[in-house]
Amino acid sequence: MDFYDKAGKMALGSRLRRLSEKITDQAAQVYDIYGINMNPKWFPVFYALAEPGHKSIMQIAQEIGHSHPSVSTIVKEMIKAGIVKNVESKADARKTFIVLTDEGLQINQRIQLQYADVNAAVETALAQSQYNIWKAIEEWEFLLDQKDLLKRVMDEKKSRESSEVQIVEYLPKHQSAFKQLNEEWISTWFKMEATDYKSLDHPDDYILNKGGHILIALFNGEPIGTCALIKMGDDMFELAKMAVSPAAKGKGIGYLLGKAAIEKAAELDAKKIYLESNTILKPAISLYHKLGFKKVSGIPSPYERCNIQMMLELG
Template sequence: MGLFERTGKMALGSRLRLLTAKVTEDAARIYELYHIEFAPKWFPVFFVLAEEGKKTITEIANEIGHSQPSVSKIIKEMTVAGLVKEKRNSTDKRRNVAILTTKGIQLTEEIKTQWKDVGAAVESVISEARHNLWEAIQEWEFLLEQKSLLRRVQEQKKLRESQAVQIVSYDEKYQTAFRALNEEWITTYFQMEEADYKALDNPKEYILDKGGKIFVALYENEPVGVCALIKMNDPDYDYELAKMAVTPRIQGKSIGWLLGQAVLNAAKELGASNVYLESNTSLKPAINLYHKLGFNKVVGRSTPYARCNIQMEVRFSK
């Protein structure tokens, strides 16, 4: 086990496979001990049929958590062994159901003594162990069903990479990037409009000099995302979150979230009671991001953008 001490939890799958192989090897020898010709991998299918009678391949697969091809292969092997047979479903002639043969039914009686001994043996291991593996497996299955290991690794990767992202205030040296990133994003989905050019060509005059702010996301010192907080001349809203763009070359690093947080924090520091934005519902990742940032849909406002079909706001509690 020295390898696993060196690899740590990274080798979880390998260690579980090794444990599974050890238990499966013993299981095969246990069947031999009781003079029963039976493959350990058949057990889940056999148990379901013994307990519930006839079942379709799909029903068995869903119940034991195997793929349909895997169950089909096991059914064929058990059919060759004379334990299972297939017949047409009485309610749906297009589907076959698997049922135990007379030999299979007899085996359920013969095998009960073995099951009892195996159960007692497993209980003895549990009583000797510091941790209850059976309960731990149940807990892990539940937790991984809620959020898979893949998803958890994706989140850790995003968290680690997002820590390499730096959010800085706008400087004139970022003007080219501010325009290029927005133009790249807009032209991917829509067309540039007159209102776009006003802000992108003159960010200092149109945004900064009017009391707004612009933030730039740097990844490895390269500008990869931008977002603006624009002061609104409006009785209902103080500021607008606008001109958010992240290059598609750098995704999955929470850059949009970090920019959005920077803009909202700046709005609060400026004493804003609310922030407004405009978007398009076809941009599902963006809409999801705005919801996570606390924005909610509003209606009944005019917009200078043809591409806008949704307007949202976030209000700050005082």
């Protein structure tokens, strides 16, 4: 148990597999003492077929929560052992069902005492334990149905990496990164336009000296994302030139930049933030909706790629 004490909850899957293997090995011995010719992994299929009515492999799989290929493999093994057989549907010859053979039916009669003893043994073990593992399994199955372990780990990874991101004000040393990040992003989806070159080559003249701001996202000290607030009037800014490095995908950088830009605009007493985008950029549009932007129209755009305009009202 030293390994599990050291590895902790990271070894949850390994520990559950170890417990499962131990129970499965002991279950095989239980079948032996009752004289039942049964592989423990066959039990869910056997139990499902012991109920009245014919069932297809798909129906069995759905009932016991296994995959179709898994059930198909088990059924083949059980057919070879003489416990189940295929029968054609009387209504449709193209369909086949799986049923217990005479031997399988005899096993079902003899196994009832085993069921009673096993159930009593498990109940006794549960009564002796501080924590009810059966209830815990039910709860974990529910929780993982709501949000699987992979998604939970991905969310934790994103949260940790997001906490390591710094959003800083633009400095002259960031000019090359500001240009490179935007050129890479724009060129991936569209083509660079004249207005892009002006603002990216001369951010001081076209953004900063006109009352705008540029934010840079740093991860481990390296620029991985950027966005700009371009002043459009006394109380309105445009959220523009948002770009994130493909290498930083999944860290929530776009959301962090958007939130920081909104907070900056609020500090500057802005009442509105405007942006332009394109509907093919579904993740970006989803992000803007998450940040509170709503679709508007009617403002002339200098960009050919713009086919949607959005606005956020601040207070």
